[in-house]
Amino acid sequence: MSQDYHNNPQLAELALGKSVTYSDQYDVSFLQPVPRALNRNMIGLSNDLPFSGNDIWNGYELSWLNVNGMPQVGILRCAVAFDSINIIESKSFKLYLNSFNNTRFESLANVKSVLENDLSHCAQGNVSIDIIPNNEFNQQQLHIPSATLLDTMDLTFDEYVVSPNLLKSNRDMVTHEFLYSNLLKSNCLITNQPDWATIFIKYSGPQIEHESLLRYLISFRQHNEFHEQCVERIFCDLIEHCHCEQLTVLARYTRRGGLDINPFRSNFEAPYPDWRLIRQ
Numbered sequence: 001m002s003q004d005y006h007n008n009p010q011l012a013e014l015a016l017g018k019s020v021t022y023s024d025q026y027d028v029s030f031l032q033p034v035p036r037a038l039n040r041n042m043i044g045l046s047n048d049l050p051f052s053g054n055d056i057w058n059g060y061e062l063s064w065l066n067v068n069g070m071p072q073v074g075i076l077r078c079a080v081a082f083d084s085i086n087i088i089e090s091k092s093f094k095l096y097l098n099s100f101n102n103t104r105f106e107s108l109a110n111v112k113s114v115l116e117n118d119l120s121h122c123a124q125g126n127v128s129i130d131i132i133p134n135n136e137f138n139q140q141q142l143h144i145p146s147a148t149l150l151d152t153m154d155l156t157f158d159e160y161v162v163s164p165n166l167l168k169s170n171r172d173m174v175t176h177e178f179l180y181s182n183l184l185k186s187n188c189l190i191t192n193q194p195d196w197a198t199i200f201i202k203y204s205g206p207q208i209e210h211e212s213l214l215r216y217l218i219s220f221r222q223h224n225e226f227h228e229q230c231v232e233r234i235f236c237d238l239i240e241h242c243h244c245e246q247l248t249v250l251a252r253y254t255r256r257g258g259l260d261i262n263p264f265r266s267n268f269e270a271p272y273p274d275w276r277l278i279r280q
Contacts, residue, residue, distance in 0.1 A: 033086030061258030084125020
């Protein structure tokens with residue numbers, strides 16, 4: 001995957017992994033798009049996508065000034081539609097949010113409107129924005145998953161190379177399961193920095209062998225790909241190799257630079273509420 005980055009001029013121009021000048025005055029020019037098609041073409045996806053969903057971004061370092069110069073803070077929730085033309089490059093998103101720090105806005109509604117317009121333009125698709133104000137921070141609660149944890153198995157590993165051939169299912173036994181693992185780790189496509197996530201898989205169809213699924217998820221440990229791309233790869237591999245009839249894949253990533261990214265893909269259900277897990 002790193003080879004693809006260095007040979008691709010659309011990715012080589014990104015601010016990610018480079019020294020940049022920060023600004024504390026509003027500047028939309030920081031935002032940089034990454035075409036979703038770059039990865040989708042690699043895994044054989046066409047315009048007729050086998051899933052729907054969104055990417056929920058949570059921003060914990062959003063701040064601006066009111067008309068009197070009084071600092072304001074909020075928690076940003078940003079939902080980017082799965083069928084937007086672009087994903088929003090994460091470092092550019094952070095730089096863009098930093099540019100609000102010493103910028104005066106008339107109201108919270110004004111901040112929300114600016115964010116929604118700018119991010120929708122960058123993504124070239126639907127982006128919805130919510131801002132949790134300071135006085136509502138204490139109302140936020142952690143989510144405790146009501147799914148089966150895979151991580152109790154003690155397995156042996158010699159290498160960490162993504163291989164969908166690790167996946168096994170029993171076509172003679174049809175079931176419905178909701179599984180999760182805290183052991184998903186991949187690396188940033190450009191900087192090679194680690195990305196950590198809890199991944200949820202809900203499916204109906206031939207029963208997936210749990211050991212094979214955990215081995216497959218752990219095989220991403222040295223894999224270089226953006227968050228959204230990893231989730232779509234996992235979704236497609238489970239459909240192809242485990243013959244899932246109904247499938248949801250959700251990854252809740254830990255934050256970096258005050259932002260976490262949470263891609264949701266499903267062929268049968270709507271996106272879940274914005275769960276916040278213990279590592280988030």
